[in-house]
């Protein structure tokens with residue numbers, strides 16, 4: 001699938017992130033695949049997956065659903081941890097992803113290669129790249145490096161971006177203004193449909209929702225708190 005085709009699939013649509021942490025009761029590859037199928041039934045145009053479930057999750061989801069998969073692996077939780085090396089990115093593509101999500105910040109990567117090395121390798125292998133950034137400057141640099149999509153995924157999770165309880169709509173608006181011809185994806189702490197609408201109004205091409213759809217423990221806690 002080329003970039004124009006992928007853009008047509010996701011424009012104005014919801015992407016669902018199907019992941020579960022290492023100690024979560026749903027941390028099981030077939031369960032993640034069924035979660036992805038359920039998300040597609042509900043209207044997800046693409047599935048983001050992998051994470052600590054790694055390549056097994058990417059493979060299983062790509063087999064289970066007909067929509068495109070945005071795949072990633074995670075190495076730890078500090079520094080550059082989302083699909084951090086060229087080899088990781090190629091393995092994600094090989095596992096069946098249409099798009100490889102990778103850290104798009106300007107921090108040193110574990111293999112020492114600059115971001116554009118990963119982007120070029122994925123492009124050569126026929127894939128697309130989503131750069132997960134935390135600031136406007138990182139998004140601009142990632143676009144210059146050739147990333148196909150710029151996502152706000154890492155806002156609140158790097159030393160350069162303050163933590164916050166809700167989504168970073170200001171970053172969505174800043175990226176959309178600075179990069180009018182790029183695909184801007186809003187991701188990170190979109191917990192309500194109103195947040196998703198606000199991201200679209202701020203200029204996001206598409207919005208990724210994870211926890212609020214796929215983590216029953218988190219969902220239960222929001223109801224439990226209201227009792």
Ligand SMILES: CC(=O)N[C@H](C=O)[C@@H](O)[C@H](O)[C@H](O)COP(=O)(O)O
Pocket residue numbers: 017019051072153154157187188189190208209210211212
């Ligand atoms: C920072 C990081 O590691 N984010 C990860 C990226 O894949 C996932 O753990 C998030 O669940 C995903 O970004 C969706 O966000 P939320 O679950 O907040 O809707």
